[in-house]
Each structure stands twice: as C-alpha cells, then as structure tokens.
Amino acid sequence: MQKLFEAVRQSQIWRSIFRHGYPDTPRNRTLAVLSNTFLHLHPVKVRRSGIRLSYTWCMGGLTFFLFLVETITGLLLMFYYHPTADKAYEDIWALREHVPLGIMREMHRWAAHLMVITVWLHMYRVFLTGSYKPPREFNWNVGVILLVLTLLLSFTGYLLPWDQLAVWAITVGSNMARATPFLGHEGPGASLLSFGGLNLVHAGDDARFGLLGGRFVGEGALLRFYVLHCVGLPLAAATLMAVHFYRVRKDGGISGPL
C-alpha cells in the first residue's frame, strides 16, 4: 500500500499537478498557496484577528459563498426557464409545482436576498474597522462597484418571474433612468441637446430605452434583463471579485484591529 502511494506520488501526472511537497513546512505551505490558481488570490498568511468571527463577522466570505450558491442554483434554473413573455411565468410556476426539488428557485431567491444583506453588513464591518483607509482605498472602491453589481443582479432578477409585481417594480425602477443627466429624456441637461427644435434625447433613444429595448417594460426588456442577469453582470462581478480578493492579499491581508 505504501509502495502504491509512493508510486502515485512519483508519477508524472501527480508531479505535474502538485509542484510542492506536503505542506508541512512554512516554505511548502507558502508554495501550496502560491502555486494554486484559486488559492493564490488569498493571502499566504492570515492574521489571528482575520479569522476571529467577532472581528470580520465572516461577511465577505459569506457573500462569496452566496455568490457561488446563486451561480449553481441559477445555472440549474436556466435549464427550465425561457425568457419569453409567453413562457416565463409558466416556467416559474412549473419550477415550483412539477420540477423535482421545487425548492431550487426559492433557494436562488433567498440566497439573493441574503447576499444583498451580507454585502451591506460586510461594507459596514469594513467601515467600522477603518479598513477603507490607505493602502486599502482602491479595494474599497472595487467593493463599491461590487455592491452596485449585486444590487443590479438583484434588480434584473426581479423581472424574470414576469408577474404583476415584477413588471410594475421594473416599470417604477427603470423610470429612474428617465432622469439620468443628459442621457435620460426627463433628466437635467437633456433639453439642451436639441437641434433645430428637434430633441436629440427623447423617449425613443434615451438611457431607459437602451436598458429596456423599448418604450415600456415588454418582451425586449425581459430578454435584456435575462442576458444581463445570467451573463453580463455575473461575469463583471466574478472578474471584480478576483481583483477584490487579490487586492486584499496585496494590501497586506485582512486589516488588523485598530
């Protein structure tokens, strides 16, 4: 048995994957983190305070965990959901009534609500511990963009059930885009952008129109929100999360107590 293990560990396959020995010395532990694609984003060494629950509340970690939950449950939901006005509501109904494990959509929904809460609490913790101060000010800004992306993910997902609540919530929400400076047809400065009495920015070409793909929340808006929800925003969030974690490492790990 010992010989078999030894043979496996000496094989080219094993040695091509693991470039270091057992992580039983400080050097090998460092190598284990540095030579792993996923772990290298993480600091090699973590302060004792960094793993104390009363200091970090583990809110950043929980947010990342919930993002993974959303990715996996969301991917599964995509196998049953058509982003069309005819089918969207029926598919959501089917996901609850006759798709096995009908709790899958509820898990996606609950995790989404939880993720918004944990993001805010993470931000609150970072603020209370002064972790936004130099040299971490860049990472604070990355975090603010991630907060916005989380809220946008929540907002775009809200439309997908295609029920009355969804349509009117997005109608109300997207009406804010009318007031975008210069880019929204009811926003400040939009009336300045006119040419010979003809408005360049109107209801048929402003920021809200670009978001909805139409003048009201219709089939075009459903498809746009679906693509943003499933591809665009998660890709942006995942990329920025990699930057966020790597920056924690580069800025000296999780900040210590004040």
Added chain:
Amino acid sequence: MAEETDETKDQAPEGVDLVRSPLRGEVSRRGLLSMLSFGWIAFTAASAGLLGAMGRFMFPNVLFEPPQEFKAGFPEDFAQGVDERFKATYGCWIVREPKGFYCLSTVCTHLGCTPNWLPADEKFKCPCHGSGFLASGINIEGPAPRPLERYRIVLAGDGQILIDKNTKFQEEKGQWELDGAFLNYA
C-alpha cells in the same frame, strides 16, 4: 573602451546569427516613435469606433410596439366621458366633454404605473401607491406630484380623430392651453 564602429557592431559573436531589421537605415529613431504614435492613434480610433458600434447595436431600428401615432375613429363614435378602448393597446384615454375631446396618458405621474378609471367615483386611481386624478387629469390625492399628461389630439383630413403620442402637454407648464391639447368639437 574601444571605439565602436558599425563594422564592429555588426560582427556577431561566433555561432550567433545576427538578425537585421528589415527597416534598418530606412526609419530613424524619431521616425519610429512617430510611426508608433500613429499606430496607437489608429488603434484607439478603431477601438472607439467599435465601442460606438456596439453601443448603437443596443438601440433597434424597428420596434414591435404600437405606433406613436394612430387614428382613433370618428368623433361621433365617442360617448360623453372617459373612453377606455385604447388603454391597453396605445396607453391613453380619450375623454369627451360637451365642448370637445382631450387625450390623457395612462402613465401615473408618480412612478409610472397605470391607474384605473373608477366610473362610480369618477376618478382615476393608481393601484401602486394610491394616487388619484379627476377625469380632467388633475391630481387630487396620493403622492402624484402633477396632473396626468395629455397627448396631441387633432382631426385628420378624413374626419377621424388623430392621436400623436410624440407630443405631450403638461398642465403645470401651462401647455394644456396650447393648440393640439384640446380638440374643439360640439
């Protein structure tokens, strides 16, 4: 240090092939820099053009929405009061008064939901946050900050009522007095 000439520079160490640039002698050091900056400007312009094209891609040329202008039928087809025929399709109410017609937008001025016409109470009531409007469009209750908007209403050449949603009239700007906000018809 020994003085270097072009001859000595070009002499490669033994066993090494000297790669000579094809542009050698034709482009000066300064010239190379300006060539590079020309390249960067071209690259930036091409990238900006592509980004612009991708932005334009998000704004379709053809919309499968009801047109913004439509003929609503002949004036004698309308009874006195609020007509709800065009609410679902075109998003407007055509109201007939003893003196004529006007056309109200169905978009609540609070946050953009669609109010309901309550014939018994003779008012529009929005289900989202409870805004109320008189048949004239004036806001009387709830959070709506201003009256419903009116669309342009005129008689077409064939005698039908023509609604133009591209032009709207807002009461708080005094626009209900303008031509097209009200169709005189006795």
